[in-house]
Amino acid sequence: MALAVLGICYTWxxxxxxxxxxxxxxxxxxxxxxxxxxxxxxxxxxxxxxxxTFFAFYIPDAIKLKIKYWWVLIPLTFIIAVAFTFPLYLYLRANAIEKQGRIG
Structure with missing residues (x-):
């Protein structure tokens, strides 16, 4: 999450x-x-x-991991920066994997 904050602050x-x-x-x-x-x-x-490359990887991955609101990252990539959305996705992905590990 810190890298997402760095990505938005540094680019903006x-x-x-x-x-x-x-x-x-x-x-x-x-x-x-x-x-x-x-x-x-x-x-x-x-x-x-x-x-x-980010979109090609993250869209099918987010669907597979059932990450809620994954589609919001597409417009945010262009409105804010990929330097923000890529680390944010990795954070959301890690949380989804951790959550699935605890449940399953």
């Missing part, structure tokens, strides 16, 4: 800085600014692969 610190200092602070410009050079494009491509 910079998001807030962007929106406070950008000439035209909008989400459209945020994504456009992220693609202004090859370094930004590389990080965006890297993050896209991480998000796709």
């Amino acid at each position: 610190y910079y998001n807030i800085q962007y929106f406070q200092h950008a000439v035209d602070p909008s989400f459209a410009n945020f994504f456009a600014d992220a693609k202004v050079n090859f370094a930004g494009k590389s990080l965006s491509a890297d993050l896209l692969v991480v998000v796709i």
Whole structure:
């Protein structure tokens, strides 16, 4: 859970800085600014692969483990950050496995 908190604080610190200092602070410009050079494009491509891999793993896993409200993590990944939702999912997953171990 601590990593989820770190993920939201660390990423949104910079998001807030962007929106406070950008000439035209909008989400459209945020994504456009992220693609202004090859370094930004590389990080965006890297993050896209991480998000796709996360969804490919976690959706069937969450259904199998019967994790409640697992679907909420999909929009939160795009609204907040995958740096928040991935560790949060691992926390929810560990709790589900522990709960099933005690019951079964």
